[in-house]
Amino acid sequence: MVLDEAIQGMMKLQDLDVRLFIVSNQSCVNRGLISEDRAWELHGIIIKKLADAGIRIHDSRLCTHVDQDVCACRKPKPGMILDLCNQYGIAPEESIMIGDSETDMAAGKSAGCLACVMIGTGSEAGDAACGDLSAAADLIQKSYYAS
Numbered sequence: 001m002v003l004d005e006a007i008q009g010m011m012k013l014q015d016l017d018v019r020l021f022i023v024s025n026q027s028c029v030n031r032g033l034i035s036e037d038r039a040w041e042l043h044g045i046i047i048k049k050l051a052d053a054g055i056r057i058h059d060s061r062l063c064t065h066v067d068q069d070v071c072a073c074r075k076p077k078p079g080m081i082l083d084l085c086n087q088y089g090i091a092p093e094e095s096i097m098i099g100d101s102e103t104d105m106a107a108g109k110s111a112g113c114l115a116c117v118m119i120g121t122g123s124e125a126g127d128a129a130c131g132d133l134s135a136a137a138d139l140i141q142k143s144y145y146a147s
């Protein structure tokens with residue numbers, strides 16, 4: 001399910017001429033609930049839905065490990081963010097992490113992101129909190145792109 005506000009928010013971000021990436025913990029794979037292929041397949045369905053709505057996700061990383069694997073990618077570790085930054089020549093300090101969990105915020109901070117924006121209220125984990133992705137996009141536009 002991809003929420004309307006999320007689509008709207010990604011549209012707004014895309015209009016700022018930024019590249020959009022997805023980094024996602026998918027421990028269901030290593031817990032044996034679904035296969036890694038299936039995780040990517042489900043992810044592909046989301047990417048396709050977004051594409052149908054006119055949103056281009058530049059690239060994605062999924063961490064299919066569990067805590068016990070002690071991998072470098074599972075959020076709150078910054079591995080997936082750093083990996084994408086490295087691959088695409090992007091400085092983490094010029095990147096913004098948007099997420100809906102404290103582990104997302106921790107991963108962004110650990111990667112050295114310019115800012116971490118929390119979706120949903122009731123947490124102080126991020127640099128800012130917004131009700132939804134659309135509001136987050138507005139905030140980012142106002143904070144970093146207002147001319």
Ligand SMILES: [Zn+2]
Pocket residue numbers: 063064065071072073074
């Ligand atoms: Zn991992």
